[in-house]
Each structure stands twice: as structure tokens, then as C-alpha cells.
Amino acid sequence: MTAVPDYDAVTAAQQRTWSDGDFSMVASLVINPSENLAEALEILPDERVLDVACGSGNGAIAAARRAWGNTVGCDFVPALLERARERAAAERLDIDFVAGEAQALPFEDASFDVVMSIFGAMFAPDQQRTADELLRVVKPGGRIGMANWVPDGGLSKFFAILVKHTGGPPPGTQPPVLWGGEQHVRELFGDGIAELRTERRANRQHSARPSTTSNSSAPTSARCGVPSSRSVRRAPRRSRLICASTSRSSAETRRRS
Numbered sequence: 001m002t003a004v005p006d007y008d009a010v011t012a013a014q015q016r017t018w019s020d021g022d023f024s025m026v027a028s029l030v031i032n033p034s035e036n037l038a039e040a041l042e043i044l045p046d047e048r049v050l051d052v053a054c055g056s057g058n059g060a061i062a063a064a065r066r067a068w069g070n071t072v073g074c075d076f077v078p079a080l081l082e083r084a085r086e087r088a089a090a091e092r093l094d095i096d097f098v099a100g101e102a103q104a105l106p107f108e109d110a111s112f113d114v115v116m117s118i119f120g121a122m123f124a125p126d127q128q129r130t131a132d133e134l135l136r137v138v139k140p141g142g143r144i145g146m147a148n149w150v151p152d153g154g155l156s157k158f159f160a161i162l163v164k165h166t167g168g169p170p171p172g173t174q175p176p177v178l179w180g181g182e183q184h185v186r187e188l189f190g191d192g193i194a195e196l197r198t199e200r201r202a203n204r205q206h207s208a209r210p211s212t213t214s215n216s217s218a219p220t221s222a223r224c225g226v227p228s229s230r231s232v233r234r235a236p237r238r239s240r241l242i243c244a245s246t247s248r249s250s251a252e253t254r255r256r257s
């Protein structure tokens with residue numbers, strides 16, 4: 001019999017992990033997926049946008065440039081939200097950064113035209129509850145967009161190394177990279193969506209080698225925990241970009257359940 005995971009305990013442990021160090025040092029090197037996703041979602045001025053698991057604000061900032069502000073970013077690490085606020089303030093962008101958890105979003109039903117997540121919601125351990133939450137907060141007829149790492153990409157290999165050294169994921173939880181598979185996403189969203197589009201993309205990851213870094217503004221591997229720059233440069237990280245539109249009737253069905 002498969003053990004039912006203690007999702008609260010897993011989430012609390014993950015929160016501690018994401019709070020360790022300063023992930024914004026890494027995130028500031030991975031801007032393109034946010035810009036690409038915001039473009040694919042065709043965000044319009046005055047649309048209300050939510051970036052789930054926004055970290056230091058990459059997605060929210062990309063969205064706010066298109067929505068003329070009007071954007072909310074949500075993450076469970078307060079220090080990353082603080083970084084996000086600093087960045088938004090520097091660009092005079094109207095973004096509200098709030099503390100919140102992807103499996104229990106602190107927002108009313110149907111409050112956003114667009115809900116996006118860049119390598120964020122995919123990490124929440126209860127994948128079905130997370131998908132249900134993304135559907136719950138988007139308006140009927142709205143769009144959900146995600147950038148997710150794929151199961152056969154470079155990041156999966158990196159995760160496999162982590163698992164080797166940390167003892168593996170809690171029993172019963174599913175690997176986050178399953179979100180990079182179209183069929184899995186289709187099953188999670190079920191009849192809550194009217195249309196699903198996915199696109200596989202390679203993401204070139206820039207990082208500096210500590211021993212050869214002359215530019216002090218570039219974070220080194222040692223400081224920010226980026227894996228060996230050489231292998232990262234040679235193996236582009238593959239991710240899948242997902243855009244899903246909710247249909248009015250199915251979104252209502254979801255709300256009833």
C-alpha cells in the first residue's frame with residue numbers, strides 16, 4: 001500500500017530549503033523563460049495577473065511590464081518577496097508581493113485574468129491541489145501559463161544527483177518534473193481547461209566559473225549554488241512552456257467541488 005504523504009510536513013521542509021541562502025542570486029540569471037511566458041500569454045494592459053511562487057519576481061515583473069502594473073506575486077519565502085519588492089520599486093512597477101503558499105493561494109475565486117508560474121508551482125508536493133488552486137483563482141475564460149522543467153532535461157539529472165545525496169523525495173510524492181509532460185498536465189487540469197498548448201524550449205543558463213571570474217558583478221558558483229558552469233553551459237536546460245485556457249463551464253464545475 002502506498003503511504004499518503006504528509007504534505008504539510010513536506011511543504012514546511014521545502015519552505016526551509018528555499019529560504020536557505022539567497023535564491024535571487026540564481027533567479028536573476030534566469031530571466032528569459034519569464035519574458036517568453038509573458039509573451040506567450042499575450043498579457044494586455046489592465047489585465048490582472050498572478051505570478052505563483054514568484055521568488056524574487058521574474059515572472060511578476062515581466063507580467064507587470066505588459067499589464068501596466070496590476071500584478072500580484074506570491075511566494076512562501078518572505079526574504080525573496082523582499083528582493084522582488086526592491087526590483088519592482090526600481091522599475092516603478094505596481095506589483096503587490098504577498099506571502100502565500102501555492103497549494104492554498106490566499107486569493108478569492110476567479111480573481112485573475114492570467115495566472116502564471118515559472119519553475120515555481122511545479123515544486124509544491126500536492127500536485128493535484130496545486131493545479132486545482134491555479135484553476136480556482138483564474139477567471140472563467142482566463143489563461144494559465146507555466147514554465148516547467150522536463151523529465152528528460154539537464155535539470156532532471158541535477159535533481160537526480162540531489163536525490164542521491166539527500167535520500168530521495170518523501171514516499172508517495174511525485175517528481176516535480178512530471179509537470180514538464182503534456183499528458184500529466186492534461187490529467188491534472190482535467191476538464192477545467194478548454195485548451196492546452198505546450199512548447200518545448202532549451203534554456204541557455206549563464207553562470208560564471210569561480211576560478212576564472214574577472215567580473216565581480218557575476219555571481220560565482222560557490223556563492224549562489226549554481227552547479228558547475230561548464231556542464232551547465234554545454235547542456236542546455238530543457239523546459240516546457242504551457243499555456244492553458246479555462247473554459248467557463250468547467251471552471252464553474254471546479255468551483256462547485
Ligand SMILES: C[S@@+](CC[C@H](N)C(=O)[O-])C[C@H]1O[C@@H](n2cnc3c(N)ncnc32)[C@H](O)[C@@H]1O
Nearest residue numbers: 018027053054055058075076101102118120124
Ligand atoms: C526555482 S524558484 C523560481 C522563482 C521564480 N518563479 C523565478 O522564475 O525566478 C522556485 C520558487 O518557488 C517557491 N516555492 C516552492 N514551493 C512553493 C510553494 N509550495 N508555495 C509557494 N512558493 C513555493 C520558492 O520559494 C521559490 O521562490
